[in-house]
Amino acid sequence: MPVHEESFAAGTPCWADVMVDDLQGARDFYGGLFGWTFEDLPPEAGGYVMALKDGHAVAGAMARSSTDPSQVNAWTVYLASDDVDETAEQARSAGGVFFLEPMDVLQVGRIAVGADPAGAAYGLWQAREHTGADLVDEPGTLAWAESMSRDYPTSKAFYAGVFGYELQEIGDAAFSYSVATLDGERPVAGIGAIPAQAPADVRSHWMAYFAVADCAASAEQVRTLGGTVLQQPSDTRYGRVAVVAGPQGETFAVLQRAAASRD
Template structure:
């Protein structure tokens, strides 16, 4: 079972959380779907809910910062120095949604927007290293950018994090697997946004592992979710996309055939 308590290498997706109008109801949904247990952090930390799978951290759920914001799953990328990363993001053409700030003794963070319009978080770990259980049923498996300007996005993440790419493009779709410089393991995917409805903004999509994609998708619908893409065989494994109770999109993918994996404890 993949478990990691060390700090994730810079540039690696290391955490995901959901911004919801009703965090408590959302937490109940995901607990029923994935078998998570939930722990409220209290008013001091904005009533943020930590989600655990078999005692290990897997995700967070918190209130939307502004009511008009749509509910969504956010991807965080690891940083060894959040302030330096903020400077690099601005130099590469991105914008900050807020300045870096401390979250108690847990870490330092901020949100930014890349030149293609996709929002993402930065997490510099202190006591909270990010996801400690991953790549197994009910845990984070993959993070994927769906971009309306893939060339600009790739150049941006290379400038900020030094990403290199494996090109898996074929006649049916354009797809790149991002890697940390000099490494072979993929840390995330990047593709175009052409298959989304017109007007869909660039966004990072969170994928959770499912031991049985069909059963997990059916269970999500039973709990009130909407199926956006039915369970489908792909070169990367059997996968589906659903929308949670507030319309937040996430993917489900068969753990046995996931396209890539987060780095191991050695960062390789």
């Protein structure tokens, strides 16, 4: 079991959490889909819930505020930072904005949440007691994250400038996509262009991918649990993928890794 105990390198997707109207409904759905159990944090955590896989923290969940219309049911991907305040300032200088300014989260870390110049929301996380996902590369854990953009050149320039991503274009004439590395070797994230044929209401966003043992079976389980399959399971160079939504509309993807990608 590959347990990740140390802090993630700056720029690496290190955590994801979901905000929904019905927190208990989310617990039921993700518990059934991924086998997660849930730990309620102390009251000073504001109702935040930790999702656990085999006793290890793998994701978070919280209830959406009924008095804040700007909040939506959605997953948020967090990028690791050695200094959230400095990274936020760099992001602002590059055209980003912030909805949640840098702030301490008890003694566990420092956070900020904002959007890149193309409008994709994301978070920053500076680890203290909580370094991010404790368990990686296992079914039911965060396996990949990508920024899908309505302004592909702007998104590439933003993440390369702010986070030091080295980008390798792997797309083709029909689909623009770059793999980001921090060292020129190990992929950490992706940046893609939202296809022109996508519905107009599909905005720039970060997509969280969770590993599963069987993509088709997981997609069917999403339906059984009340969710929706938005893109049917299909093969990619990295494995078999389906894009789905929970019963409350939050979108994410499930990924059955190709055998070669596990080596």
